[in-house]
Amino acid sequence: MLRHALVGLCLLLGCLVAIPAPAADFPTKEVQIIIPWAAGGATDLVFRALAAVTAKQLGKAVVVVNKPGGGGAIGYTEVMQARPDGHTLVTAVTPLTILPHQASTAFTYQNFEPIINVVEDPAMFQVRADSAWKSLAEFLDYAKKNPGMITVGNSGAGGGVHLIALAFEKAAGVKLNHIPFAGGGPSITALLGGHIHAVSCSPPEGIAHVKAGKLRIIALFSEKRMEAFPAVPVVREQGVNFTMGQWRGLAAPKGTPPDVIKKLHDAFKKGMEDPAFVKNAVDMSVHLSYMGPTEFGKVMAADHERYAKLVQEIKKQ
Amino acid sequence: MLESLQYLLTGFGVATTPENLFYCLMGAIVGTLVGILPGLGPIAGIALLIPATFNLNATSAIIMLAGIYYGAMYGGSTTSILINVPGETASVMTCIDGYQMARKGRAGPALAICAIGSFVAGTIAIFGLVFLAPPLADAALAFGPPEFFSLMVFGFVVLSNVTGGSLLKALMMAIVGLIIGTIGIDPVSGDPRFTFASTALLGGIEFVAVAIGLFGIAEVLKNVEQPIEQLEQAVLVPRLRELFPSLRDLKDSLWPILRGTGLGFGIGLVPGPAPVIATYASYMVEKRLAAHPEEFGQGAIQGVAGPESANNAACQSAFIPLFVLGIPFAPPTAILLGAFLIHGVTPGPGLIGEHPELFWGVIASMYVGNFILLLLNLPFVPLFANILRVPKKVLLPLVILFCFTGMYTVNNAVFDIWTMLAFGALGWLMRHWAYEAAPLLLALVLGPKLEVAFRQSLMISHGDFGIFLSRPVSLAFLLATLLFLAMPLARKLFGVGRARADGGAAA
Amino acid sequence: MRSKDAVGGVVMLLFGVLTGALSLQLPLGTFRAPGSGLFPFALGALLALLAVLYLNSLRRRGSEAAQPAPAHWLPPLGRMPAFLAAIVAATALFVPLGFPVTAFVLMAALLRILGMKRWGAVLAISLGTALASYVLFDRWLQIPLPKGWIGL
Numbered sequence: 001m002l003r004h005a006l007v008g009l010c011l012l013l014g015c016l017v018a019i020p021a022p023a024a025d026f027p028t029k030e031v032q033i034i035i036p037w038a039a040g041g042a043t044d045l046v047f048r049a050l051a052a053v054t055a056k057q058l059g060k061a062v063v064v065v066n067k068p069g070g071g072g073a074i075g076y077t078e079v080m081q082a083r084p085d086g087h088t089l090v091t092a093v094t095p096l097t098i099l100p101h102q103a104s105t106a107f108t109y110q111n112f113e114p115i116i117n118v119v120e121d122p123a124m125f126q127v128r129a130d131s132a133w134k135s136l137a138e139f140l141d142y143a144k145k146n147p148g149m150i151t152v153g154n155s156g157a158g159g160g161v162h163l164i165a166l167a168f169e170k171a172a173g174v175k176l177n178h179i180p181f182a183g184g185g186p187s188i189t190a191l192l193g194g195h196i197h198a199v200s201c202s203p204p205e206g207i208a209h210v211k212a213g214k215l216r217i218i219a220l221f222s223e224k225r226m227e228a229f230p231a232v233p234v235v236r237e238q239g240v241n242f243t244m245g246q247w248r249g250l251a252a253p254k255g256t257p258p259d260v261i262k263k264l265h266d267a268f269k270k271g272m273e274d275p276a277f278v279k280n281a282v283d284m285s286v287h288l289s290y291m292g293p294t295e296f297g298k299v300m301a302a303d304h305e306r307y308a309k310l311v312q313e314i315k316k317q
Numbered sequence: 318m319l320e321s322l323q324y325l326l327t328g329f330g331v332a333t334t335p336e337n338l339f340y341c342l343m344g345a346i347v348g349t350l351v352g353i354l355p356g357l358g359p360i361a362g363i364a365l366l367i368p369a370t371f372n373l374n375a376t377s378a379i380i381m382l383a384g385i386y387y388g389a390m391y392g393g394s395t396t397s398i399l400i401n402v403p404g405e406t407a408s409v410m411t412c413i414d415g416y417q418m419a420r421k422g423r424a425g426p427a428l429a430i431c432a433i434g435s436f437v438a439g440t441i442a443i444f445g446l447v448f449l450a451p452p453l454a455d456a457a458l459a460f461g462p463p464e465f466f467s468l469m470v471f472g473f474v475v476l477s478n479v480t481g482g483s484l485l486k487a488l489m490m491a492i493v494g495l496i497i498g499t500i501g502i503d504p505v506s507g508d509p510r511f512t513f514a515s516t517a518l519l520g521g522i523e524f525v526a527v528a529i530g531l532f533g534i535a536e537v538l539k540n541v542e543q544p545i546e547q548l549e550q551a552v553l554v555p556r557l558r559e560l561f562p563s564l565r566d567l568k569d570s571l572w573p574i575l576r577g578t579g580l581g582f583g584i585g586l587v588p589g590p591a592p593v594i595a596t597y598a599s600y601m602v603e604k605r606l607a608a609h610p611e612e613f614g615q616g617a618i619q620g621v622a623g624p625e626s627a628n629n630a631a632c633q634s635a636f637i638p639l640f641v642l643g644i645p646f647a648p649p650t651a652i653l654l655g656a657f658l659i660h661g662v663t664p665g666p667g668l669i670g671e672h673p674e675l676f677w678g679v680i681a682s683m684y685v686g687n688f689i690l691l692l693l694n695l696p697f698v699p700l701f702a703n704i705l706r707v708p709k710k711v712l713l714p715l716v717i718l719f720c721f722t723g724m725y726t727v728n729n730a731v732f733d734i735w736t737m738l739a740f741g742a743l744g745w746l747m748r749h750w751a752y753e754a755a756p757l758l759l760a761l762v763l764g765p766k767l768e769v770a771f772r773q774s775l776m777i778s779h780g781d782f783g784i785f786l787s788r789p790v791s792l793a794f795l796l797a798t799l800l801f802l803a804m805p806l807a808r809k810l811f812g813v814g815r816a817r818a819d820g821g822a823a824a
Numbered sequence: 825m826r827s828k829d830a831v832g833g834v835v836m837l838l839f840g841v842l843t844g845a846l847s848l849q850l851p852l853g854t855f856r857a858p859g860s861g862l863f864p865f866a867l868g869a870l871l872a873l874l875a876v877l878y879l880n881s882l883r884r885r886g887s888e889a890a891q892p893a894p895a896h897w898l899p900p901l902g903r904m905p906a907f908l909a910a911i912v913a914a915t916a917l918f919v920p921l922g923f924p925v926t927a928f929v930l931m932a933a934l935l936r937i938l939g940m941k942r943w944g945a946v947l948a949i950s951l952g953t954a955l956a957s958y959v960l961f962d963r964w965l966q967i968p969l970p971k972g973w974i975g976l
Contacts, residue, residue: 038360038648038651039360039361039363039364039651039652039655041651041655044364044655045655045658045659048367048368048659049371049659051368052368052371065729066364066728066729067728067729067730068520068728069517069519069520069521069728069730070501070502070516070517070519070520071502071507071519073516073519073520074516074517074519074520074730077516102507103502103509103512103519104514105516106516148779151776151777156504156507157503157504157505157506157507158506158507159507177776177777177779178776179462179773179776179777180504180505180506180507180773181773182504182769185644185645185646185651186588188644189457189458189588189638189642189644189646190461190462192458192642192644193458193459193460193461194458194461195461195462195777196777204658204663207663208643208663208664208665208666208667209643209665209666211663211665211667212665212666212667214666276371279661280659280661283658283659283660283661283662284658284659284661285663314507
């Protein structure tokens with residue numbers, strides 16, 4: 001009796017396994033966006049909002065799943081190994097091009113197909129409103145006269161804003177003292193409490209305090225001025241030829257068919273244009289910056305090289 | 318002050334609209350559920366419900382999501398008491414005496430005191446939030462890396478042997494916890510440590526997995542050792558009379574609840590996993606102050622009342638840095654910050670001025686929410702206590718399934734389930750070898766922060782150790798630590814203080 | 825010395841030594857500028873030291889007074905190994921089988937191991953809990969859980 005039941009069960013399972021999903025009718029089930037960080041971060045918020053509006057475009061649910069750990073390594077490794085049928089995507093963020101140089105990860109950006117870039121966050125240095133340095137010139141002047149004395153906090157050793165700060169150091173010809181914190185929040189807290197002189201960060205970190213007048217943006221590393229703060233000049237305008245920011249987009253595992261990528265790209269592009277999403281982005285002080293797959297791919301490649309050099313330099317220190 | 322009260326009244330007007338009452342109730346229910354389910358915590362609960370709030374206005378959304386956070390603190394103690402599985406990381410301490418109470422048939426009073434204590438603590442803490450928020454937030458900012466280090470050292474020394482027993486063994490467990498905490502990426506240098514080229518280990522060892530493993534799974538495994546006849550029975554069948562707390566219980570719990578509230582509120586302001594630390598501190602304090610400290614660990618109700626109140630108070634005071642500074646000090650408040658941002662509200666210095674109806678509405682809804690939670694949890698006490706009637710051979714597999722699923726939901730990682738099982742087996746061995754789990758968990762929580770704070774401080778001071786002594790707050794904590802260590806010595810030399818039955822050796 | 829106390833102490837000692845040895849592979853830095861290996865190395869060394877102190881105290885205790893026969897280092901196992909093995913198997917098969925199937929199989933296996941004889945009861949309880957948890961987690965709370973072959 002038991003044996004019959006077992007045989008029957010096996011047959012049933014076998015039948016269910018044998019039914020494949022037809023590839024032409026994408027998407028056939030919900031699309032998952034894996035975020036390799038814990039919930040609540042900047043990437044998380046943007047893509048949860050985007051997922052909500054893009055579901056309409058694709059006709060299926062778009063679900064966000066957090067797989068944190070290893071600075072992003074866990075999530076990226078998992079998506080790299082996922083089936084390339086377009087149902088599993090990952091948020092491709094600048095650390096994707098940094099991580100492979102820091103630890104021996106199983107992936108590099110080349111294990112993914114870029115789909116679309118959504119956000120480009122300018123990086124910046126902030127100081128307290130009552131800081132003695134009123135302008136970038138004064139800041140750099142002090143730094144040149146007192147190498148290694150200005151403490152600049154960041155959201156984590158080897159993270160995006162840390163490396164950007166290092167790159168800025170080189171471009172401006174100064175030496176700073178970088179203090180790592182466990183995330184953007186603690187670094188801003190330390191600045192507010194006066195425990196460090198400046199912080200290297202990216203919106204929305206610190207923006208509320210700048211708006212309230214408690215903090216000031218002393219160096220802005222984007223190409224153009226921010227709409228929210230038109231009076232703040234970018235460092236380019238002030239004589240330091242340097243721009244660097246972080247991008248946040250979407251990618252799929254390598255081998256995903258091009259027509260699936262195109263469908264995803266078009267859907268997310270429409271999602272980005274949805275007025276509800278645009279309003280969300282403005283409210284969060286997040287800078288939307290669309291890039292198509294080829295352009296995004298080029299940016300990833302360029303950054304991969306750039307960070308390779310930067311990480312080498314830190315390792316030597 | 319008077320102004321604040323006026324605003325608070327307007328807030329009540331906002332909080333008690335039928336719409337917002339509904340969302341508050343939803344948040345409370347989801348929070349309780351999420352707190353009961355082991356592993357699944359307020360972080361996941363809030364993150365999952367954020368999309369559901371997209372169409373709501375900001376106030377309603379935050380009312381609901383905040384409800385999930387403090388609601389989880391109510392539910393977390395339920396499984397701690399009934400099956401020795403901490404539903405929430407902050408419920409670990411409740412397992413120690415709560416489960417022993419359940420084994421003696423006193424699950425009902427334990428559960429009830431948790432609900433009552435949580436309510437009292439939450440309500441008092443909200444007053445603190447309303448009237449003391451700005452100055453407290455400024456005080457929180459005064460904590461820089463050196464202050465954190467000294468505070469962590471103090472906490473570590475004071476709380477390591479919180480459950481008593483051999484000091485040497487507790488220290489060894491604490492060090493094991495510290496070592497486990499170093500696995501993963503070193504936050505200061507970015508180097509991987511002890512990861513053996515495994516991507517999964519790069520993420521470090523998940524605290525929740527260790528907690529559930531050492532307490533819950535180990536307890537199940539220990540039970541499974543028993544012969545089959547014992548497995549037919551239930552843990553204990555509680556009698557109806559024993560389902561409610563006696564007057565004696567309420568009297569015994571009063572001061573622990575009040576002290577727990579104070580401790581929790583203060584500790585909740587410190588960044589990091591404050592509720593966990595608050596519960597350890599409360600347990601320690603209650604044990605020291607109790608008339609019969611030897612009862613602790615065997616089912617002393619003070620050991621349940623104090624920590625439960627502490628974790629609720631800490632949870633409420635965690636909102637202070639979020640609202641006033643716009644900076645989340647703990648992972649659940651980080652998600653709440655995200656929720657704020659998605660709705661276009663930026664918490665921080667401008668919040669009270671720009672969105673008064675949101676701020677006061679949410680505060681008022683916290684009172685309402687705590688009240689709703691009390692009403693939700695108390696009637697269920699007999700129901701929950703009766704779960705213990707289920708025969709072990711059915712209950713134990715259910716517990717395993719519960720933990721198994723709940724663990725996965727934390728990080729969507731099967732690796733965490735493996736971690737939980739490994740620590741379950743380890744915990745089972747530890748029971749047999751008489752090693753305590755509590756010091757290991759505390760060290761796992763404090764260790765990484767302690768190390769980071771130490772190295773950050775040295776980086777800021779360019780290697781000068783004086784930084785720890787030249788800053789008053791840091792110096793104060795270090796002196797307090799020395800005093801604490803010197804106390805047993807002083808007692809031996811001068812015969813001061815109670816004679817300790819356990820003969821705890823001065824290390 | 826086969827007593828559980830001694831074995832426990834030796835395990836601690838070995839763990840401490842192992843930690844210390846492994847952390848030597850990391851940059852130690854100096855005391856004023858600690859590298860990533862300094863803290864773990866100090867911890868490993870400290871643990872080893874404490875373990876030695878502990879083992880020493882055991883030896884002293886043992887020679888001071890006549891001790892009753894010390895407990896064996898493992899307790900009587902009962903069904904524990906089978907129980908644990910079932911859970912391990914379920915964990916390994918979790919992702920390929922998917923949540924509902926794993927829940928069902930796990931419950932059934934554990935109930936049987938703990939001595940539930942009647943298949944009817946076993947299957948009923950297992951099916952019931954698997955379904956109930958599926959509804960609770962997947963449908964109601966909308967938590968992403970592995971789908972497995974059946975695609976549920």
